[in-house]
Amino acid sequence: MRTVVAWACGVAVLLASSVPPLAGEAAPEKKAATTEPKPPQPVHVWADRIKYVQEKNLAYITGNATVIKGDMRIDADDIVADLDQKTNELRKMTATGNVRVNTVEPIAQRTTDRPPLKTVPDGRSAECDKATYDAAAGLVVLHGTPQNQPVVHMGKDVVRANLITFDRIKNTVLFDGQARLTAFIPVKSEEAAPSGKGAPPKEAPPSK
Secondary structure: OOOOEEOOOHHHHHHOOOOOOOOOHHHHHHOOOOOOOOOOOEEEEEEHHHHHHHOOOOEEEEEEEEEEEEOOEEEEEEEEEEEEEOOEEEEEEEEEEEEEEEEOOOOOOOOOOOOOEEOOOOEEEEEEEEEEEEEEEEEEEEEOOOOOOOEEOOOEEEEEOOOOEEEEEOOOOEEEOEEEOOOOOOOHHHOOOOOOOOHHHHHHOOOO
């Protein structure tokens, strides 16, 4: 099926990359100010079908959907994006069906090609049936049940719980409800001991 990209006319509102107009000689002063907030990150979208309902400010992204915002990539069967009525910036997002959340390298510039999934070193990845994202709060919540728990991979460690919450602002993760951790703890080998400082030289009796 034909792939639809974010900057197609129907979903151009998803791109939060608008620049304020210049206002005479005041523009250079604004650029020089260090207290100005950084411009919002653009949102890149790919899917088999995207439907934008202007009255509700909702974008329905269905069929092999992918959304990338900054270093966060969400793949799912279906994604619903809630847009701000005034700015048309992404406010909230709900992904359902075979949801995968990964930490990836941000896209440096607009592209019409969906990039292959390539996670960053030490990045997190997760799978669940439903995920929600609140842009203002910076929260990514993975929803599940005791029978089908979300799972998070952090390096070689694997964690499962009924509800998993990522706080992207505080950089914390909360595992709530029947949490189970499988951790790979490195085992100290005998070769790790520095030569000349191990136990054998200390235990050797004095020669007389």
